[in-house]
Amino acid sequence: MTSNPTLADLAGRVTADRDRPAYGHDALITCDRLVRVFTADGVEVQALQGLDLLVREGELMALVGASGSGKSTLMNILAGLDTPTAGAARVAGRDLLAMTAKDRLAYRREVVGFVWQQTSRNLLPYLTSAQNVVLPMQLAGRRSRTARRARAERALELLELLGVADCRDRRPHEMSGGQQQRVAIAVALAGGPSVLLADEPTGELDSHTAEQIFSAFRTANEQLGTTIVIVTHDQAVAGEVRRTVAIRDGRTSTEVLRRSEVDAATGDERVVAREYAMLDRAGRLQLPAEYTRALGMRDRVALELEPDHIAVRPDDSEPA
Numbered sequence: 001m002t003s004n005p006t007l008a009d010l011a012g013r014v015t016a017d018r019d020r021p022a023y024g025h026d027a028l029i030t031c032d033r034l035v036r037v038f039t040a041d042g043v044e045v046q047a048l049q050g051l052d053l054l055v056r057e058g059e060l061m062a063l064v065g066a067s068g069s070g071k072s073t074l075m076n077i078l079a080g081l082d083t084p085t086a087g088a089a090r091v092a093g094r095d096l097l098a099m100t101a102k103d104r105l106a107y108r109r110e111v112v113g114f115v116w117q118q119t120s121r122n123l124l125p126y127l128t129s130a131q132n133v134v135l136p137m138q139l140a141g142r143r144s145r146t147a148r149r150a151r152a153e154r155a156l157e158l159l160e161l162l163g164v165a166d167c168r169d170r171r172p173h174e175m176s177g178g179q180q181q182r183v184a185i186a187v188a189l190a191g192g193p194s195v196l197l198a199d200e201p202t203g204e205l206d207s208h209t210a211e212q213i214f215s216a217f218r219t220a221n222e223q224l225g226t227t228i229v230i231v232t233h234d235q236a237v238a239g240e241v242r243r244t245v246a247i248r249d250g251r252t253s254t255e256v257l258r259r260s261e262v263d264a265a266t267g268d269e270r271v272v273a274r275e276y277a278m279l280d281r282a283g284r285l286q287l288p289a290e291y292t293r294a295l296g297m298r299d300r301v302a303l304e305l306e307p308d309h310i311a312v313r314p315d316d317s318e319p320a
Ligand SMILES: Nc1ncnc2c1ncn2[C@@H]1O[C@H](COP(=O)(O)OP(=O)(O)OP(=O)(O)O)[C@@H](O)[C@H]1O
Pocket: 038, 039, 040, 045, 046, 047, 065, 066, 067, 068, 069, 070, 071, 072, 073, 074, 233
């Protein structure tokens, strides 16, 4: 780096900064330094503390984190049910901080679909599965007989895609929890949303049924191209999706990406996982607690810039 930049250097830097694409310009979901502060009984709780997250169109990803880390707060904001205190959040081109009540209603009908943990919150108990799936389309659509027939056909297609066509005439209490959640996914997809949000969708299910639900999400993602974000406590989910982002203390901390690799010797395909840390735009990095604990790192670490990496070592300075 030049220590004494010329005027031309400075002007060049300003132009480069101005021409750089905005953060998240090509993402479907952009959370930029998102903050949500709750005040309860005069005490402030910072549920989100400057969270950054980008989700690209067509992704199927999971958000994991300890209880109280801010997962549901983030989901409620993305669902258009809550507004952030500060920062920026955009989903499919909509600015979640600038929406009017009317925009918010349209956003919830047209842009996002949700699946909640409580199976009872997803379906109306007195309607059959097919009627539950038709309902969101009916609220948005025309009243003609052709439109009605098209909606019934679409509902059946969705139930078939998710493997619950045999439940079309059953009401929620006549189905298992897993079947109800698969119908709930069909309901959430009925309006053709850009994003499907699921908050602990397998929280009330056993592990075998949970696997079936993740497989249903994968089918929806692959066949319909819907972008899907799933919040979960379930560590087993890590093996079910390509991208898992961990939230710690109201910020995204680490991320695991999985990709398929073909073994050159045997030709077998295997999934390779690699852990990443988030580097925010201020240059802040959260090191995984187990890494820092393993090397006894606290308070201060030694840094060295190498040609192709940055070394982070335990503090070896002499006490002052
Ligand atoms: N409406 C609210 N009023 C006050 N504090 C809240 C409110 N909602 C959430 N919080 C607080 O914000 C923090 C984050 O909560 P959040 O529900 O987002 O966590 P979570 O990661 O979803 O947890 P869990 O996995 O237990 O659902 C917690 O400290 C919680 O107590």
